[in-house]
Amino acid sequence: MEKKFNFTVLDEDEGKRLDKFLASQSLNLSRTYIARLIREEKARVNDKVVKPSYSLRAGDLINVTVPPPEKIDIKPEDIPLNIVYEDEHLLIVDKEVGMVVHPAPGHYDGTLVNALLFHCGNLSSINGFLRPGIIHRLDKDTSGLLLVAKEDYTHLKLVESMQKREIKRRYKTVVHGIIEPAEGRIEGPIARHPRFRKKMAVVRRRGKDAVTLYKTIKIWENYSFLEVELLTGRTHQIRVHLAYKGYPVVGDKIYGRLKQDELDKLIGRQALHAYELKFVHPVTNEEKLFQSPLPLDMERIVGEKGVTG
Numbered sequence: 001m002e003k004k005f006n007f008t009v010l011d012e013d014e015g016k017r018l019d020k021f022l023a024s025q026s027l028n029l030s031r032t033y034i035a036r037l038i039r040e041e042k043a044r045v046n047d048k049v050v051k052p053s054y055s056l057r058a059g060d061l062i063n064v065t066v067p068p069p070e071k072i073d074i075k076p077e078d079i080p081l082n083i084v085y086e087d088e089h090l091l092i093v094d095k096e097v098g099m100v101v102h103p104a105p106g107h108y109d110g111t112l113v114n115a116l117l118f119h120c121g122n123l124s125s126i127n128g129f130l131r132p133g134i135i136h137r138l139d140k141d142t143s144g145l146l147l148v149a150k151e152d153y154t155h156l157k158l159v160e161s162m163q164k165r166e167i168k169r170r171y172k173t174v175v176h177g178i179i180e181p182a183e184g185r186i187e188g189p190i191a192r193h194p195r196f197r198k199k200m201a202v203v204r205r206r207g208k209d210a211v212t213l214y215k216t217i218k219i220w221e222n223y224s225f226l227e228v229e230l231l232t233g234r235t236h237q238i239r240v241h242l243a244y245k246g247y248p249v250v251g252d253k254i255y256g257r258l259k260q261d262e263l264d265k266l267i268g269r270q271a272l273h274a275y276e277l278k279f280v281h282p283v284t285n286e287e288k289l290f291q292s293p294l295p296l297d298m299e300r301i302v303g304e305k306g307v308t309g
Helices: 018-023 031-039 112-120 152-163 237-244 262-267 296-303
Strands: 003-008 043-045 061-066 083-086 090-095 143-149 168-176 183-187 190-192 200-202 211-220 223-230 272-280 287-291
Touching (some): 018 031, 018 043, 031 043, 143 152, 168 296, 183 237, 211 237, 262 296
Antiparallel strands (some): 043 061, 183 211, 190 200
């Protein structure tokens, strides 16, 4: 069943963007979805079609029609999951290597979402119809901790926390080369590669801002074992930024070296693990901290060289 909302703009809201104003109301809708409603003419001002950036005036009448959630044709599947925390609002999954997070062309079953729907029955829906509950994603061959919302309020608040950089996500990775300096910050806007559309790249003109922090844990021969923290969440961000700086992730078949060495072949996937997740629970206001040990394949390539982390 569709929902309808009406607002009258007060003096104190004059000059605000329409999408920001609606996002501040108690609609339990993300700003991205609100912008979509405006573009689809489901949110109007004075019964006129406007843009998300429309500047409000005192006395404007805003009418919003929210269509009913589209049913998603995703089959729940009884796939084992390593759930490290769960309550009625959210859960934390320690994802294994090789599991696709959400359905996409070529991967409509066997995904984390298929498994979650079997486990939970229902997940939040504000993040798009093929990605229920997913707050942030991990690549198929990246292992580690993933945050999932069970209902819309929690989803919306977690997305807001992510946008405000209040959710801390730390990774461990092994890269080619002795990284210099040993600790630092990588900044570079990321967008689709101008020629290879399946890849991302640092693109100055049309890229989205991206910031990655790193520090060296150990070095040996021609490798560095790093702790990495995301301040933004662009697609393939860690892999793109490290390759851009000349230190590609070991085992990375997309952004790594053309000629693989012994360590690349030993692990057979990008040596990247989401090992720490820290956030404030949006309902209980408790600070939550979760850590995941290195998976066996990364432990093996690190241990082969006598490195511990």
